[in-house]
Amino acid sequence: MQTVTFENSKQVLEYAALNSDQILVLFSTYAEIEMIDARLPENVIVASSFAQTYAGERKERGFTGFVIDKNECEIVPIADPPILSRYDLKKAYDKVKDNPNAFMYLIADGLSGQEDMILTSLYFMRTDFKMIGGSAGDMKHDETLIYYGSHRVKHLCIFVDCKKRTKLVKENIYVPTGKKMFVTNADPIKRCVYTFNNRPADEEYARILGISLCDLNDAFISHPLGQKVDGELFINSPQKINHDHSITFYSEIIPNKFIDVLGLGDMKQIMAETREKMGMKPSTLLSINCVLRDLYFKKPGKWREVFASLDELNEKEAGFISAGEQYNFDHCNQTMVLLGIE
Known part of the structure; x- marks a missing residue:
């Protein structure tokens, strides 16, 4: 298994024809996939x-993506x-x-809002089985393109029977601020919160942050919400404020529980902890970064810091910017998930 990048569809098709014993798993823009979809050979998976x-x-x-031997994986639309x-x-x-190094790589339609349904459908899997995933798609189009060969699919996963040691790591650059809100009315299916602390969601969110309601939308990138699951923090990113003062999120929030208000942490220290958690210098490194992290990292010099940290693990890291991330059996936002293969 190794990471790859191609400048254009011609290179993809040439490589696929010469390496029929490999599966190519690639990510690209909607426009470039549209131009290649009808010609895709059966050993190519591509998602927008x-x-x-x-x-x-x-x-x-x-x-950009990775290639894997056909005899090492099984693909399930x-x-x-x-x-x-x-x-x-x-x-x-x-x-x-029964292979402790095996893992599942999930590509979900990030515009369908079905990530939680997919994870629920994996009820038969052991909780210690490794699963990494990303929600494909972009904000420029109202649909996600995912192809397995010339066949368009809704979602897709790849079970990899890896023979080398694997390690799955999650990174958040946000930490609890000490402020909490109680979710008093929410619809997890719609990913919508109507009230925090029995007050309209947007008004209470702004009050807790100490800002005016008109500034709340701009504060989402710096102050998402988070909840701990088995001691690990998972981020819930606000998507939009609705006319009824409710807030729609990119992942589900369950009512009748406290949720943390987050703020930016010490990025340099957090990235050092990520490298330490990896615990090895992998020969292959796959990443999935949230589009909201990407929005923050577009500030001058930020992506350079991230790449410098990843280069310490592997100089040929490959990944994509997602609309949400799946880490084991949780769907989260504003996160980076990393898969290292020794």
């Missing part, structure tokens, strides 16, 4: 995304609704479940 990362560079052109694919998913999982 905001942007890609490769070897210390953020890319908005070409195709996921239906709509996802529960319809549970038998195919379990069959593929059963083949690799």
Whole structure:
């Protein structure tokens, strides 16, 4: 398994023809995928995304991802609704479940809001089985393109029977501020919160931050919400303020529980902790970064800091900018998930 990047579709098609024993898993823009979809050979998987990362560079052109031997993986398209694919998913999982280095790589339609349904459909998997995923798509189009060969699919996952040691790491650059809100009325299916502390969601959010309501939308990037699951922090990013004063999020929030208000942490220290958690210098490094992290990292010098840290692990890191991240059995936002293969 190794990371790859191609400047154009011609290079993709040439490589795929010469390496029919490999599966190519690639990410690119909606426009570039539209031009290639009808000609895609059966050993190519491609999905639309905001942007890609490769070897210390953020890319908005070409195709970037990884290649893997066919005999090392099994590909399972996921239906709509996802529960319809549970038998195919379990069959593929059963083949690799006893390998501690095996993992599942998920590509979800980030515009469908079905990530939680997909994760629920994996009820048969052990909680210690590694799963990394990203929500594909972009904000410029009202649909996500995911192709397996010339066949368009809703979602897709790849079970990899890896023989080398693997490590899965999650990074948040946000930390609890000590401020909390109680979710008093919310619809997890719609990912919408109506009230915090029995007050309209937007008004209470702004009050807790000590800002005016008109400044709340601009504060989302610096002050998302978060909740701990088994001691680990998972971020819930606000998407928009609605006319009824409710707030729609990019991931579900359950009512009748406290949720933390977050703020930016010490980025340099956090990235050092990420490298330490990896615990090895992987020969292959795959990343998935949230589009909201990308928005922050577009500030002068920020992406350079991130790439410098990743280069210490592997100088040919490859990944994509997602609309949400899946880490084991949780869907989160404003996060980077990393998969290292020794």
